[in-house]
Amino acid sequence: MRIVVTGGHGFVGSALTSELLRRGRFRGEAVDSIVLLDKVAPPGAFDGVPLIHTIRGELVDTLPAAFAEPVDAVAHLAAAVSAECERDFDLGMRANLASTLAVLDAARTQRAQGGPLATVVFSSSVAVYGSDPAVPLPPVVSETTLPTPQSSYGTQKLACEQVLADFTRKGFVDGRVVRLMTVAVRPGKPNAAASAFVSGIIREPLAGVEAPCPVGRDVQLAIASPRRTVAGILRIAEVERGDGPGQLSGRLPVNLPALTVTVGEMVDALRAVAGDAVADRVIHSPDPAIEAIVRSWPARFDNARARALGLEPDLDVADVIRHYLDDHGITTPRTQ
Template sequence: MRILITGGAGFLGARLAREILKRGQLNGQSVSELVIADLFHAPADLLADPRVKGHAGPMLEQAQLFKSGFDGVFHLASAVSGECELDFDLGLRSNVDSSRLLLDSIRASTERLGKAPRLVFASSVAVFGPDAANPMPALVADTTLPTPQTSYGTHKLMIEYMVADYTRKGYIDGRAARLMTVAVRPGKPNGAASSFFSGIIREPLAGTATTCPVDAHVSHPISSPGTTVHGLITVFEASREAFGGRMALNLPGLNVKVSDMLAALEKVAGPAVRARVTFQKDERIAAIVDNWAKGCTFERAHALGLRADASYEAIIEQYIEDCKTRPGYPAEALNGLK
């Protein structure tokens, strides 16, 4: 199989690439080539694998690559929520225009080769939001009507429908999976409004004081990186019938409050580490987060055998173990535990 990962140089894309290379196959077929397309170069450990081919540059300049023919595609590349709110045109180019280019390029290869590749699109829980005409339930389900309240969520929903329509036309075998917020991410904060969900765990464990920009009672669905990657691969390997239609499904998430996250941090790492987190409200971030889902259900993913993480303590413990064993995690990530 020849597999493409857009956004494969990023944290989640690189983790997905490493997992696919480790398995060596998808859906019972050997992976002979893994193409990583991103704005930046892929991590050195991935490029060192002879099965990996890296392509760096804007997606809008990679049409020829996308037309070259793939057996499977994971579309993760995206401008994140905070970036899209600050720069409207950047969000449209990076999300909508680039996705249209990718899908039309794959359409051209399908028409040339006579075979539609399987494609997984990483959508987001950000497609859900409150609207005067459509109040958001306490728990959003696969069947909840999406009414996004951010540009990022709007882009994700638009691409969900594009993937469904290109599937209807036979250009791809597409399936969209709505990711919950992924935490704990290593490294520095990014432009996502959700970045603090990782920061309030990551920074204290590294020995650094940090502030939480929202109130302690804020609730949100969270998924660990490992659980998220497993979900993406499971959705890819699911049959058309098992996936159940063309519309997006929710990947599993653990519905937790910020106060629960900090209590779990104290339980795992101790009160001194927890004390490094204080609250300082950021009205811009708080306003964005206030329009997000407070929790989710995931019946369709459950039918595929997928489950949420067992607890938030387990998510923190996974991060600590990853810091000790995985590439891409800085050496000082656990200095706060010394």
């Protein structure tokens, strides 16, 4: 089983790769090779792991080498994120739409030349949704809700979903779409996503650093921990297609299970888990542009489709924070 992960050295890509290595199997078969495609790779990342091969460069340029041998599955995670796509339209079109088309064309060519039908799992986003004046969002969103994105990023993700569905209909690939919630808590430095503050208001205070919060306490978010996110991607990648119980039916995307919280509830949970001194490092710093983007995203989801596939949301925000502390060996006065 040979698996390609685009954006393989990013946070989700690295977590997914680590989980694949831990399991050692995919769809009941031994994982023989994992190819990570990324522009950069941190020094030492997966060095010495026999199954791992990294190809560095722009995604489109690395695909010929990745598909030089048969590819059984692709986890397509590489993307430009929301805020940078708003600032640089051409970047978003190139990094999100054009790169996805290149991945699909490579998989289609492999199949046309007698190679395996590649499973392509595409990481989409809840940013495909938005409240349009003619079609306002319902209070609770499901996969059957009409997507009307209100950002370039969301529009690009939606376009990729539709092209992938058509490639699947034509038999070129076995395409599966996973719509990710805001993943929290991410380690490392903040990125250019409009949602970057969601991890920042937990991560930075725990590291002794003040964290600006660009939105109000009342803003609602749909979040998922890294653990639940990786489990969801792999479940959708591996699940059998069909109309029976526990099978993936049709070509509809799957919204990963969402834990709905307000920003205020996140800060309050941080206070309960780590104490006042930590929580007081969250500083309200309004940014109307960021708040407008974030408020356009839905926060309440019908998780029935994911639940039918065995996926559940995180228990609560405190549980998400404790997972972060455990995963990264962080202690606070209240956890020592």
